[in-house]
Amino acid sequence: MSTARIWIVDDDRSVRFVLATALRDAGYEVEQFEGSDSALRALAEADAAALPSLLFTDVRMPGDDGLVLLERLKSRMPDLPVVVMSAYTDVASTAGAFRGGAREFLSKPFDLDEAVALAARTLAAVGEPAAAQAGPTGDADGLLVGSSAPMRELFRAIGRLAQAPLSVLVTGETGTGKELVARALHRESPRARKPFVALNTAAIPAELLESELFGHEAGAFTGATRRHQGRFEQADGGTLFLDEIGDMPLPLQTRLLRVLAEGEFFRVGGRELIRVDVRVVAATHQDLEQRVADGRFRADLLHRLDVVRLQLPPLRERSGDVRELAERFLAGAAKRFGTAPKRLRPEAVERMRAHNWPGNVRELENLCWRLAVFSAGDSIGGDEVQAALGRRRHVAGGTPATTDSGWTGALQHWVRNRLEAGDPSIHAEALEQFDRVLLETALEHTGGRRAEAAARLGVGRNTLSRKLKPKRPRG
Numbered sequence: 001m002s003t004a005r006i007w008i009v010d011d012d013r014s015v016r017f018v019l020a021t022a023l024r025d026a027g028y029e030v031e032q033f034e035g036s037d038s039a040l041r042a043l044a045e046a047d048a049a050a051l052p053s054l055l056f057t058d059v060r061m062p063g064d065d066g067l068v069l070l071e072r073l074k075s076r077m078p079d080l081p082v083v084v085m086s087a088y089t090d091v092a093s094t095a096g097a098f099r100g101g102a103r104e105f106l107s108k109p110f111d112l113d114e115a116v117a118l119a120a121r122t123l124a125a126v127g128e129p130a131a132a133q134a135g136p137t138g139d140a141d142g143l144l145v146g147s148s149a150p151m152r153e154l155f156r157a158i159g160r161l162a163q164a165p166l167s168v169l170v171t172g173e174t175g176t177g178k179e180l181v182a183r184a185l186h187r188e189s190p191r192a193r194k195p196f197v198a199l200n201t202a203a204i205p206a207e208l209l210e211s212e213l214f215g216h217e218a219g220a221f222t223g224a225t226r227r228h229q230g231r232f233e234q235a236d237g238g239t240l241f242l243d244e245i246g247d248m249p250l251p252l253q254t255r256l257l258r259v260l261a262e263g264e265f266f267r268v269g270g271r272e273l274i275r276v277d278v279r280v281v282a283a284t285h286q287d288l289e290q291r292v293a294d295g296r297f298r299a300d301l302l303h304r305l306d307v308v309r310l311q312l313p314p315l316r317e318r319s320g321d322v323r324e325l326a327e328r329f330l331a332g333a334a335k336r337f338g339t340a341p342k343r344l345r346p347e348a349v350e351r352m353r354a355h356n357w358p359g360n361v362r363e364l365e366n367l368c369w370r371l372a373v374f375s376a377g378d379s380i381g382g383d384e385v386q387a388a389l390g391r392r393r394h395v396a397g398g399t400p401a402t403t404d405s406g407w408t409g410a411l412q413h414w415v416r417n418r419l420e421a422g423d424p425s426i427h428a429e430a431l432e433q434f435d436r437v438l439l440e441t442a443l444e445h446t447g448g449r450r451a452e453a454a455a456r457l458g459v460g461r462n463t464l465s466r467k468l469k470p471k472r473p474r475g
């Protein structure tokens with residue numbers, strides 16, 4: 001099998017180096033360029049076999065910037081997927097990149113595993129061969145875990161439905177695995193070799209949503225300097241996953257309904273009728289019947305999307321799956337950190353089963369990452385689970401128990417106690433705890449992504465890794 005070739009364009013040598021190394025480790029062929037000029041020259045000279053299947057580019061570079069490069073690339077290789085990387089995560093550069101036809105946006109600093117996973121996903125979406133060997137995130141990723149009765153029923157339904165080209169509506173609370181179900185429906189279907197394209201309706205600004213879905217022609221609106229393929233076209237022959245469908249603005253619902261009924265549409269500002277063969281899987285955590293009753297969702301669109309409904313049970317209703325899921329997540333975390341997986345003691349499992357999991361599987365996954373990072377021994381007890389759950393509630397509640405002056409007050413109280421106890425290392429201990437709270441909270445916030453957590457705290461990734469190492473061996 002031929003290997004996908006990835007080009008990286010960035011004036012920062014160290015970014016090029018680490019990204020190229022990670023992508024090569026994941027089995028891709030990689031070429032690096034320090035600017036738009038050299039990349040375009042290489043493109044002009046390359047024969048077909050040497051052309052890239054995917055390109056990563058920085059935005060700010062000396063000479064022509066990444067957005068100009070994007071524009072030039074689109075005339076030479078209109079279908080080349082481009083990932084735009086930028087430290088400037090403002091709306092303008094993101095929107096500019098998407099309008100320019102970027103497929104994905106990666107904000108710097110990024111997690112290398114995430115970048116590799118993004119490359120794999122993007123290549124898969126355009127039907128490119130995967131890397132020659134599995135990447136670091138290529139393990140059980142994307143597989144649904146569970147053996148409780150409702151999950152077994154779900155697997156059977158996926159098996160049956162995958163073969164039929166029917167529209168499916170996946171419902172369930174946040175974090176129950178709706179996207180994983182959509183991916184499974186695609187993977188098991190005759191469309192598996194064609195793209196799976198996902199769009200989170202709630203994550204795209206309303207004014208960009210129409211062109212994201214249906215594409216636009218050059219000149220369709222201010223800033224649309226070139227033609228852009230929409231997700232419907234990208235998903236041709238495959239599956240389009242429309243997440244958070246309940247948030248779609250009403251005018252767009254009308255347009256979507258027409259496209260689903262007719263199977264054809266015009267790009268924004270276009271005259272050419274585009275025909276596509278796309279299976280739509282939609283998902284929502286909302287009560288769409290209620291939204292219909294409130295006049296916020298079209299009843300006819302609901303009927304069209306809801307040919308078959310898959311209702312995902314909340315995790316609290318299938319506590320029998322908790323252990324298997326937790327073990328899977330702990331193993332995943334251990335692999336990522338290059339350590340041995342931590343074992344769950346029976347009280348830890350009990351404690352987890354008793355929790356009501358408002359954030360469902362995603363919450364359990366985050367909890368396991370925290371436990372993998374912070375629990376000291378090689379097995380996890382009930383108290384540690386309890387403590388980790390307690391901390392989460394505190395943060396998720398949004399109203400900290402202590403105010404800004406409150407935490408210094410609490411600190412004073414703590415210091416006095418230590419002084420009275422004659423503790424000889426108060427400062428070191430306080431610093432350790434301070435760092436721990438900051439790091440733990442940030443990691444929780446970023447779902448365990450260290451690079452992002454470091455960036456959000458304003459510390460270097462190395463500082464974060466150093467601080468995460470246990471200071472004193474225990475036990």
Ligand SMILES: Nc1ncnc2c1ncn2[C@@H]1O[C@H](COP(=O)(O)OP(=O)(O)OP(=O)(O)O)[C@@H](O)[C@H]1O
Binds near residue numbers: 361
């Ligand atoms: N049955 C499962 N087996 C393994 N992992 C799961 C399962 N269900 C969910 N997950 C994991 O939980 C996280 C949330 O899943 P997913 O994004 O599919 O949920 P969702 O219902 O689409 O959430 P939202 O409504 O918030 O978009 C993901 O990291 C996913 O891999």
